Amino acid sequence: MIRVDTIWKYFEGTPVLRDVSLDFEQGKTNLIIGRSGSGKTVLMKCLVGLLEADKGKIYYDKHDFSAMSFRQRRVIRKELGMLFQGSALFDSLTVEENITFPLNMFTTMTPGEKRKRVDFCLDRVNLGAVHGLYPSELSGGMKKRAAIARAISIKPKYLFCDEPNSGLDPPTGILIDKLIS
Amino acid sequence: MKLFYHIGKYFILLWLIVQKPESASIYRKQIIAEMDYLGLDSLGIVAIISVFMGAVVTIQTAFNTDHPLLPAYAIGFATRQAIILEFSPTVISLILAGKVGSRIASEIGTMRVTEQIDALEVMGVNAAGYLILPKIIASVIINPALVIISMFLGIFGGYLASAMTGVVPLSNFMYGILFEFSSFDIFYALIKTVVFAVIIASVSGYFGFHTRGGALQVGHASTKAVVFSSIYIILFNLILTQILLA
Structure with missing residues (x-):
């Protein structure tokens, strides 16, 4: 299970993700739908760690992905x-x-x-x-x-x-x- | 302040590069492939430039040292020293900075803007290590070999110029080539070459790895890689010469 807990992401002071909280449950196909430029790709890149959220946390099965080091993240990333x-x-x-x-x-x-x-x-x-x-x-x-x-x-x-x-x-x-x- | 920002980012990249590889066998294969791409592909241009530069150095030295007090063998001696101490390690490295550096920066930069580096990172691969470390190791192995070949061909170019133009008798030229030869000169040249190889591969890798945008930015990264590699080569040439020959 992936849990997104109140994340924010800014680009040059402009918020692209504002206070986003989500749960992705195991075994389900989840869709993120939005207009062009609404931050879908940014959210996904935050989920996999290609971008860092400025505020908030992301959990993979209760492991705090946001707080992990580069080496610790590699273990999670092998499952992505x-x-x-x-x-x-x-x-x-x-x-x-x-x-x-x-x-x-x-x-x-x-x-x-x-x-x-x-x-x-x-x-x-x-x-x-x-x-x-x-x-x-x-x-x-x-x-x-x-x-x-x-x-x-x-x-x-x-x-x-x-x-x-x-x-x-x-x-x-x-x-x-x-x-x- | 921007200079310190880039220096900091460069050393962070170096730290990532030297992390333990995920698979040693894949890195070994990459190193061999890079030795081919970065080294053997450059053999032609290195050979042509070395032969002609050796010939030109010999002819110019002959015309500028036409004095009864200077022995004829001094032309061969000066040619050898110029080729071994400066031309082969430094000028060939500058040429490689242009050829190999632009290739590294544009290859890695294109991978960045087409999300291939992101794909590596999502897989859990250390992208900096996988893409740049084999290039550094390959350059450190192959560039000294290219420089040794360049030394031989540069001196051979001088020999050809002597034989074809008659600016100096061949026996005198050969005597000068062998006169007071010191193996330390070769050691000095190879030390410089190894440092320059690390500079070319890592600086070009840095600019490629941090490319953002599209095709235009890949071009900019490639240009910056050549310019900064060349500047650092010149700078370290001075520093190493002072340290090793002082």
Whole structure:
């Protein structure tokens, strides 16, 4: 469970998040809806620690994430997966290398196990033979799906998706919504 | 005050860079890849510049020391000293600051503005360590090798100039090259090269890592990386020369 306790975030004196309090319960899909520029991405970046809230606290299962050191946060972050607005795939790596990246970093899986995991994740997002392609060779929808595959490869406890279907055609958007839910 | 702000941020980045790596094997692979990108890719330009500079230094020295009291071998001696003490370690490092520094800053800066660094951090990867440490280690290993090659090629350029223009007899040139050779000069040059390698990789990494905005800012970061790396190389050249040769 993630608890957001009265957080505030300012940019150059202008409050973007004002006194936001939320609970994200385990096993549920939660949506944050708002107008463009209303602070959805800022809130999400505060939740994962890419931005620091100026006031308030964020708890992961009663652990105060806001008060954790860089090293302590790494333990929590290994349980997070995130899909960015622009996919944020590593453009120097192939799709397969992108998906195996967190596995190489944080697991002791054998090459065979990693290959199976890559196939499983790509299958879940309905991407076929794209293992050897670079992100620049993929369409927008394929990039989003590859990014989801990377985000779920390490079996995260929490999956954050920032505008997962923005800029996509309606059928691809619906497909990604289904994948997430 | 802004200077102290940047110095503080630079040392915080260095502290992050030297944290224990998440996976030693991935870092090892990165170091080898970076040695290829940052070092071997620069071999061509280093070779061309070294040969021509060696030739030019020899010809200029010959024309400016045309005096009956100066022995002919002094041209070879001066060429060797200029190449080993200053040209290869400092000028080649300045050239690498331009070529490699801009590459590091633009690569890391692009990763920053396209959220790839954010993706690394969300995964729990120490992005600064993963992206910059292998570049520093690779530069520290490969730059001295490039400088040694540059020394040989610079002297070879001088030899070619002597042979082709006849400004100095070859036997005199070779005598000058070997005259009172001190291995400390090589040690001094390599010490400087290692310090300059750390400066190029870390300063360029700093500007790339702290890029904010878009393509325009990546360009600015790349330019700043080259300018500041070059300034620090010149500054540390003076400091190290005073410390090591005084």
